[in-house]
Amino acid sequence: RYGEPIVTRIYNDLPTDRAKNNGFGRNETQLHFHNAHNGAESDGAANVHHFPGTFYDYRWSTALARRDKINTQAGDRRASGPDDNTGLVNVAGDFRELQGSMWAHDHRFFFTAENVYKGNLGAINYYSGPDRGNEELSDGVNLRLPSGKLLGWGNTDFDVNLIFSDCACDAGGQLYFDIFDTDGMLGDVPLVNFGFAPFFEVLPRKYRFRALNACMSRFLKLGLADAKGNPVPIKFIANDGNLVVTPLTLTALPVQGIAERYDFIVDFSGFKIGDRIQVVNHLRHEDGRRPKEELSLARALKGTSEDPVVGPMLEFRIVGAVESVDVPGVILRSTDPDKSQVPATLTEQIPIVTPVRTRLVEFGRSGTGDSRGPNGCTPDCGETVNFPWTIRINGESSHSMNANRISLLIPKAGEVEHWTYKNGGGGWDHPIHLHFEEGITMLRNGQTPGPTENLQRKDVWRLGESGSVTFQIQFGEFGGSYVNHCHNTVHEDFAMLARIQLLTGVAGTPQAAVTPTPNPTEYGVYFTTPEILPEGAPKGWTNTQQVQAQLNTSPKP
Structure with missing residues (x-):
């Protein structure tokens, strides 16, 4: 319920031996709260999986979007959650962005499909005034x-x-x-x-x-x-x-x-x-x-x-x-x-406005991908796997998933953008999921979509064969590393997923700079400095606050 933040501790009690998986699945997990308005470290898709015998604490903030822009003093009773009786707890933010039917599922990069298929998922209901x-x-x-x-x-x-x-x-x-x-x-x-x-x-x-x-x-x-x-x-x-x-x-x-x-x-x-x-x-x-x-x-x-x-x-x-x-x-x-x-x-309609910028994100099938570098995948993946599913930004080169590569950079919270998700070919379809925020659906294949989609807020869009969807998006108060990806989880694992970096634009906050990439191991976590694709950063943006990672690539027990 809105107004009641929750710390959720997830224990990993899976076998330490990866081979004891009945042929599929990985004994590491990160849990994605789909699609709650949470900080990146608690979104469950920031390359923060953890290992058997460990736990990870997620802070599910139950924050209402736009709390720094709209209804900042929490005076609107519609922006609220239920109290312990029959009253309300008002919260800051825009009541038009209240969420309801959610779910949580495993999001271990390269193994999401296998882990979710085995049952690592559950429904979540969000309650509001x-x-x-x-x-x-x-x-x-x-x-x-x-x-x-x-x-x-x-x-x-x-x-x-x-x-x-x-x-x-x-x-x-x-x-x-x-x-x-x-x-x-x-x-x-x-x-x-x-x-x-x-x-x-x-x-x-x-x-x-x-x-x-x-x-x-x-x-x-x-x-x-x-x-x-x-x-x-x-x-x-x-x-x-x-x-x-x-x-x-x-x-x-x-x-x-x-x-x-x-x-x-x-x-x-x-x-x-x-x-x-x-x-x-x-x-x-x-x-x-x-x-x-x-x-x-x-x-x-x-x-x-x-x-x-x-x-x-x-x-x-x-x-x-x-x-x-x-x-x-x-x-x-x-x-x-x-x-x-x-x-x-x-509820009430959120209006479509003139965007600060537009972006084209194309989902296609191109070669064997570039997820595997000289030192393998980030994070580690199957040893012999190829990656045919790729993403390209604004018509530039196609890439497959690498958690240490930023494909889309958002320089400041609160800016409104218009994005087009495009299916780069026929013979397949992709349901594309955007983490953390919902978009307002504007166009399907350049035309007004049907009534169940038109101007509706969503976080997953079916593209259709060679199709496209255009939506309005406004990234909010949090910063850090998020993703967008195909939710055909097999396509996602092979590796149709791209990192999004949100900057708060507020000097002195931890996410005002690009955050280093965590790399979990059995014995600890080391951090690497991410690559930023030139086409992923807005024109004129320069990386003046890069936080260089303190490398320790061999944590010891």
């Missing part, structure tokens, strides 16, 4: 979205996280992962909250669902179907954890790339006890590069042998009573009044 998680509290700020009422805030009786993923198994029933395939990892077993063919009992009333695509490479398109195969209408209320200005009534969700989150509301009050509703995936894949075909609901319901993850993934069953998960022992009944609401307006 408007998005309180209490559907009956009426105070002029709370939106009263479906959730529950037994707790002062954070009720989940009618507010449900759904993590959609897929997996493959070997002959022994254990998880299988192809570590040599650079195109993408597809499973043939559909999972929801890591269960196969699950059902969920619901009362005939409104529910909020927070859907996360946690597949490694699979895109999804989800819709609901009644017993006759008719689409069940839904109300789309949030994209990547950001409330939309006006709820949108849809017959199915838009295509959902890896790591995208869609919040939607389903009203089951028109169904009778005993009815069943299917959540159906409409999108067929042939390989991990991109979706192959979007099927009609009727065809998707029948499934296809070409892709076993097409078809029903989850069943809702209408029942007369369920036990509360918020207060176990309390029975919730279909006769209880539903006082939840879906207001016509959920």
Whole structure:
């Protein structure tokens, strides 16, 4: 909840022997809080993985963006978090940038896909004054979205996280992962909250669902179907954890790339006890590069042998009573009044303004990459791996990931830029994730995008084959090292990821200068001075405050 910073200590209790991994996965981890407004050292992607037998402390600040620019005295009640009862704790910042449906996952460079696939992930809900998680509290700020009422805030009786993923198994029933395939990892077993063919009992009333695509490479398109195969209408209320200005009534969700989150509301009050509703995936894949075909609901319901993850993934069953998960022992009944609401307006629009500068970031496939230098990769990677996936900035040379290379430098917090993410070729798709900040989506392929994207705040954008997306971005108060990358995590690991360096622009602060790169080892950390790509720095910028790393490349136990 906003207004309550948290220190989270992550212990690494994995085996010290890397070989004891059942064929894939790395026994080192850094945890990315996707996509919270946290300092770089607590973002989980600053090359700060840690080793078995150690822990790492993350400070999740629950900071609201623009707290140094807007509502600096915390007088706006909409910029707030719930207190321990039914009141509010005001915070500085812009209420239009409140976040909701988030998640956390492993981000060990070069091994993210393998570690996340093994289960190093979890859903996180951010609660605020408007998005309180209490559907009956009426105070002029709370939106009263479906959730529950037994707790002062954070009720989940009618507010449900759904993590959609897929997996493959070997002959022994254990998880299988192809570590040599650079195109993408597809499973043939559909999972929801890591269960196969699950059902969920619901009362005939409104529910909020927070859907996360946690597949490694699979895109999804989800819709609901009644017993006759008719689409069940839904109300789309949030994209990547950001409330939309006006709820949108849809017959199915838009295509959902890896790591995208869609919040939607389903009203089951028109169904009778005993009815069943299917959540159906409409999108067929042939390989991990991109979706192959979007099927009609009727065809998707029948499934296809070409892709076993097409078809029903989850069943809702209408029942007369369920036990509360918020207060176990309390029975919730279909006769209880539903006082939840879906207001016509959920937030306010952030305007598009003239940018200080524009940038073009192109994601493509070029040669074998340049991640491996004379001393190997930074951080260390597989010994024989090539890196076909690359990124180039403003039309210059293509590069693959190196944690000691800065590809994009932001010289001052608060400056507004317009970025275009471009897919450099056909035959594949990329869902691109920007850490730390959300962008306001302006254009798709040079045109106004559909209503679920147009002017919506997001942190993951599907580019489409040879497509592009343009968005407005304003980097905020923190400085340090962040990244942007393809969230097809196989593409990310091979190594479609680029470092972003944020400078605070405030003299005397630790991140006013470019920060040295941490290089963790079993016995300690040494630091190196990063390379800065010329095309990554704005025109006219000079590095006058470079902090030279104090090298100690061989820490001792």
